[in-house]
Amino acid sequence: MKDTKKIIAETRALACLDCGKCTAVCALSRHGSGFSPRMLVYDAVHDIASGILRDHRLWACLTCASCESVCTSGVKYSELIKALRGEAHDLGITGQCTHGGALQALMHIMSADDLNQSRLDWVSKQLEIATKSETLFFVGCAPYFDVFFADLEVATLRAPKGSIALLNHLGIVPALLPNERCCGHDLLTSGDTEGFRKLAKINVEQIRQTGAKRVVISCAEGYHTLKSEYPRYVGPTGFEVVHITEVLARALAEGKLKFTNTVNRKVVYHDPCRLGRLSGVYDAPRAILKAIPGLEVTEMRFNRSMALCCGTQSWMNCGAVNKQIQIELLREARATGADLLLTACPKCQIHLKCAMHDEKVGQDIQMEIEDVTRFVASAVWPGRRFIA
Amino acid sequence: MPRLPRIRETSGSGFEPRIVGFVCNWGAYSGLEMAGIKQIKYPANVHLIRVMCLGRIHAGLVLKAFEMGADGVVLLGCPSGECHYGTGIDKTKETVGQIKKMLNMLGMGSKRVHLVEVPPADGEFAARRLTAFVKRTQEMGPSPVKYTSKQAELAHEMIALFEKDSKPYPAPVAAQPEKNL
Numbered sequence: 001m002k003d004t005k006k007i008i009a010e011t012r013a014l015a016c017l018d019c020g021k022c023t024a025v026c027a028l029s030r031h032g033s034g035f036s037p038r039m040l041v042y043d044a045v046h047d048i049a050s051g052i053l054r055d056h057r058l059w060a061c062l063t064c065a066s067c068e069s070v071c072t073s074g075v076k077y078s079e080l081i082k083a084l085r086g087e088a089h090d091l092g093i094t095g096q097c098t099h100g101g102a103l104q105a106l107m108h109i110m111s112a113d114d115l116n117q118s119r120l121d122w123v124s125k126q127l128e129i130a131t132k133s134e135t136l137f138f139v140g141c142a143p144y145f146d147v148f149f150a151d152l153e154v155a156t157l158r159a160p161k162g163s164i165a166l167l168n169h170l171g172i173v174p175a176l177l178p179n180e181r182c183c184g185h186d187l188l189t190s191g192d193t194e195g196f197r198k199l200a201k202i203n204v205e206q207i208r209q210t211g212a213k214r215v216v217i218s219c220a221e222g223y224h225t226l227k228s229e230y231p232r233y234v235g236p237t238g239f240e241v242v243h244i245t246e247v248l249a250r251a252l253a254e255g256k257l258k259f260t261n262t263v264n265r266k267v268v269y270h271d272p273c274r275l276g277r278l279s280g281v282y283d284a285p286r287a288i289l290k291a292i293p294g295l296e297v298t299e300m301r302f303n304r305s306m307a308l309c310c311g312t313q314s315w316m317n318c319g320a321v322n323k324q325i326q327i328e329l330l331r332e333a334r335a336t337g338a339d340l341l342l343t344a345c346p347k348c349q350i351h352l353k354c355a356m357h358d359e360k361v362g363q364d365i366q367m368e369i370e371d372v373t374r375f376v377a378s379a380v381w382p383g384r385r386f387i388a
Numbered sequence: 389m390p391r392l393p394r395i396r397e398t399s400g401s402g403f404e405p406r407i408v409g410f411v412c413n414w415g416a417y418s419g420l421e422m423a424g425i426k427q428i429k430y431p432a433n434v435h436l437i438r439v440m441c442l443g444r445i446h447a448g449l450v451l452k453a454f455e456m457g458a459d460g461v462v463l464l465g466c467p468s469g470e471c472h473y474g475t476g477i478d479k480t481k482e483t484v485g486q487i488k489k490m491l492n493m494l495g496m497g498s499k500r501v502h503l504v505e506v507p508p509a510d511g512e513f514a515a516r517r518l519t520a521f522v523k524r525t526q527e528m529g530p531s532p533v534k535y536t537s538k539q540a541e542l543a544h545e546m547i548a549l550f551e552k553d554s555k556p557y558p559a560p561v562a563a564q565p566e567k568n569l
Contacts, residue, residue, distance in 0.1 A: 090538070092542065097448075099446075099447070099448060100446040100447065100448025100449060101448040101451075101452060102446065102447040102448035102451050105448060105451035105452045105454070105455040106451055106490070106494075108455045108535040108537075109451065109454055109455050109494060109496075109533045109535065110494070111535060112532050112533040112534070112535070113532075114532045115494060115495055115496075115532055115533070116495035116532075117493060117494055117495040118492065118493060118495055119493050121493075143493055144490060144493065147486060147489045147490055147493065148447070148486065148490065150486070192537075194537060194538060195535075195537065
């Protein structure tokens, strides 16, 4: 257990000037949840270790890092929250798990050593994969999401399918892990560092065994976790982690990827927190979309580092305020006049689709949502079924 | 880890599966009580949990049982159309389908979860199906999953302390002969 004072020092919480910019941009504060990042930092600093760990506000934060992006003192807010949650978790305190804790149970089940999964049934014959390759494609939890959220009609597997098809198009045959585990992002964010380490160690060991030098990911959370959190928690990993949009943007710049089909649509791109604010990938997806002939790409009023969050994190927050945030995002997207919302995070798709299923909200938030990579794949091969 | 006293006989020699059974209060539980009255035996590997309706069981509860090391989960409910609340069992069927798909993907096998539709108060039927499920789980072997966290260890320590402190019921005192006054 780390000392709470040490956490406060490491995350620069003491540098807080009490200016309140963080609360001004916080989506939770704006929708009247009574949550305030400034107050939370203040309480953490002044009420060291006693009250804050037992405070329910600790679990309300979306760790979307909006506050961090405007903080003039450089307080590492999401780090502070994660570390304090870790301390609270050691005391036996946890947040409230949504979906009856099913997804948390799934993550814990996946940390079993001798698990023999059959998770690659969705790979069709048209998609070329290898057992050993320089490039490894990390699928993420999409196969499980598609079963668990079948009633929301989400098809999160479209993103990996589109990604592999595009990699093949660039002449890359990626390796896939038949026994890949959850990346552990949600356990880490909810303070369960012990469970996270178990998953991270298994994944890193498996990736090393394939001899891959580069890991390509289409999921925003997986990308952030493998790239930034794995080296911090399990030491140097020995492989490079890139997002699929980065691979495609590089291929586009080198002239390897060309779009010939015209797509007459107006789309809007939503920056997932883990890909945008937490990893700094803003330009790659936009560069690819702009290269598609005929496609009009608009921006929401709040975009890039100011992008709105999809309102939920780590399967821990689901309530009236979170739904309001989702509705706000969808209304912003509709206000651009676009008819398709593109994102790079499967969870954004799940949460926004869930908000659209609310009968009380009305028709003004109904919108088509699609993964950005899968959309690019459909622009290359219109009407092809293997990426559907 | 402290263990509950074994009152009934387990399935016999060899691997003893640990099975969690969720039982509907209205049909199956009263059926199993009838089985008790009739002294019909079933293996003690099944740890029954009574719920008001199987519609209450969601994927989280079943997966939690597997996370904690259960080798199988059995759900005993009413036949379709005879649910006390109307649609509970239909909801459960959907949930079980979802869980089976996930267990298959995890490589644990969809047969580790089993839904039994028990005719009203038919204890003999329920006991027979429970015995069959225990046997099937035995053939499948132990589940590869047993998640132990620091928190779970702490909980077990607390239970052990509690059991150490709590004293057994005092032995009945033999009646003393009345003293002649």
